[in-house]
Amino acid sequence: MRSDVRILVIDDEEDHARAMAECLEKVGYQCIAATEGKEGLRVIKRGGIDVVVTDLVMKDVDGMEVLEAVRERLPDAQVIFITGHGTVEAAVAAMQKGATTFIQKPINIHQLRVEVDEAVRKQVLMRSNPQRVTQVEEGCGSQGIIGNSTKMQRIFSITRQIAPTSATALIIGESGTGKELIARAIHYNSPRKAQPFVVINSAAIPEGLLESELFGHERGAFTGAFSQRKGKFEHAHRGTLFLDEIGDMPLSTQAKLLRVIEDGKVVRVGSNEPFSVDVRIIAATNQDLEALIREGRFREDLYFRLNVVCLKLPPLRERQEDKSLLIDAFVKEYSRVYGKKITSITPEARRRLLNYSWPGNVRELKNCIESMVVLTSDSTIGVEDIPGHIALEEGQEEKGALVGMSIAEMEKELIKNTLAAVGGNRGASAKILGIGERTLYRKLDQYGLK
Ligand SMILES: Nc1ncnc2c1ncn2[C@@H]1O[C@H](COP(=O)(O)OP(=O)(O)OP(=O)(O)O)[C@@H](O)[C@H]1O
Ligand SMILES: [Mg+2]
Structure with a gap:
């Protein structure tokens, strides 16, 4: 697959150009190294390039000129900029003009490969999707998403890239990291924005009802189905369906969901009549799907279907x-x-x-x-x-002081301090401690804290 991909590397520092080309060739890509900006422009004019990796500042040609030439001659190609210190602002400006991403010097070979792989994936996506609009006007800012960290900026950049397409996306991240917010940003920056954004949470719906919620049901399909009912897929027609907590979806429903994604047709519970829907799917989870797959609790084929574009939201502690x-x-x-x-x-x-x-x-x-x-x-x-x-x-710095305590003693201290901190409110304490209230009661009893 990689051997079909042609990459142009432009850097007027000959050693750099060669080293990058070699490292990409080693993993199977076809590479052309240009050691002058002008030479790079000539190659671009000839066409047939999928990804361009270019230095932003060169003696004879500005990286922005390269970007413009690519936009003109190779509208589907992805451009990755290499930037030195102090040129990050220029790189960000380049991203706004449609560059895929940028890598800061000194170049790390592993990162280069990862970025190129990612760019190739995006390019395939763009090509296969005729609905795409070249640029999203509004940024994520319009959805009130805040974040200046590099990690979040990367998320915004991917969000902007995929919003105009109908590509399926998988959003992974701990609870409260903004998964739903990003899903909404994708929808409201897409050509589907005037159509519904529909949410369904697999963890919140009893297993027996999930399928009828998703696909709808006919009258009399099961006890209690007094009338025909539309499912979330129908409600989301021409819009976006957000499958929240996808890791909690039962295996049988996963199989049906996979069918719908594969043939774009829904069958209501209690019916045999499939009908077509046009729905973009965004799934989210705070679970480790790969682990669930290993445990046989999540279908690998569904995972691949959903994981076309993956957004990993970093926890807040990693973005000070x-x-x-x-x-x-x-x-x-x-x-x-x-x-x-x-x-x-x-x-x-x-x-x-x-x-x-x-x-x-x-x-x-x-x-x-x-x-x-x-x-x-x-x-x-x-x-x-x-x-x-x-x-x-x-009290973190004093953690060393805990040495010499048993776990039970520590637990007792922890419970005591937590209760004190919230004015003795047991419900609040249980929440903070991450245990059920009943468990807390039992422990209070056990430690004589009642
Ligand atoms: N980057 C951000 N900027 C502003 N608000 C944010 C940001 N990230 C999250 N929030 C806010 O934090 C709250 C939680 O976000 P959200 O519901 O999207 O998280 P989640 O990842 O879906 O969580 P869960 O897994 O618990 O469902 C929301 O009120 C959201 O508006
Ligand atoms: Mg959520």
Whole structure:
């Protein structure tokens, strides 16, 4: 497959051009190395190139000129820029003009290969999809998605790339990382935006009802089916169907879903009449689907069908630079919602919020800010407004001090401190501890904390 792909590498540093071409050839691509910008432009004019990897700053030709030539001569080709220090802004500008991505020097061979593989995948996608629109006007910003970290910028870039197509997408990420938000961004930046965005959550619907929810049913199809009912697929016709918590879908339903995806036809429960639907599918999960496949709980063929484009949302703890942005945005939002005039956060309060690990990701941060805005009595948010368990995480440096304690002792301490932090509220404590309330009661009893 790779041997059908032709890659042009342009870099006026001859050694770099050759090294990159060689490393791509080693994994099977056909490569042409151009050691001058002008030479690169000539190759582009001749055509037949799938991916162009080019230096952004060269002596004779500007990388942007290369991009323009590609857009003119090779509309489907993908362009990857190589950038040096201090040229990231130029690279971002290039991305806005339609470059696929950029790689920063010094070049890491593994990264180069990964980016080229990804570009090839996108190119195949673009080609196979006649519905594509060349550029999405609105960015993700219009959906209120915040993120300045490189990881999130990459997500936005992929979102923009795939939005205009009808490609199926799989969004993976821990709870609260913004999976649904991204799914909506894809839909509302697509030509389907005037049609419905329909959500179905496999984890929230009892197994017996899921199929009728998805595909609809005929009158009398089962006990309780008093009238004919449309399924989510029909509701999403010409729009987008968001299959949330796909990892929780029962195997039998997975098999039926696969059929629908493969032939674009739905059969209502209790009927034999298939009819066509035009639905774009976006699936999401916080589970490790590959592990589920190994355990026989998820169909591998369905996984491949869904995983055409995969977006992996990073947990909030891996994007420190986004935390502050999110904090400020949520403070502003909730101040408006609750009609409060909050003008600042004290540096100490901000430090604590930034230090906390946010296991519940953006959702947890958002909820926390909401409650602080509601509860604060003046125009400044201070440490005293931060929920106890979040301020508590400060004790991290003292972890060494725990050595010498048994697990039971630690558990007892943890429960005691958590209860104290939330003013003895058992429901809240159980939630923070990640256990059921009943389990908490049992442990309170066990440790004599009642
Ligand atoms: N990057 C972001 N910018 C602004 N708001 C965000 C961002 N990411 C998430 N949120 C907000 O956080 C909340 C949780 O996001 P969302 O529902 O999309 O998460 P999720 O990944 O689907 O979570 P779950 O797996 O629990 O369903 C929402 O209120 C969403 O608006
Ligand atoms: Mg969700």
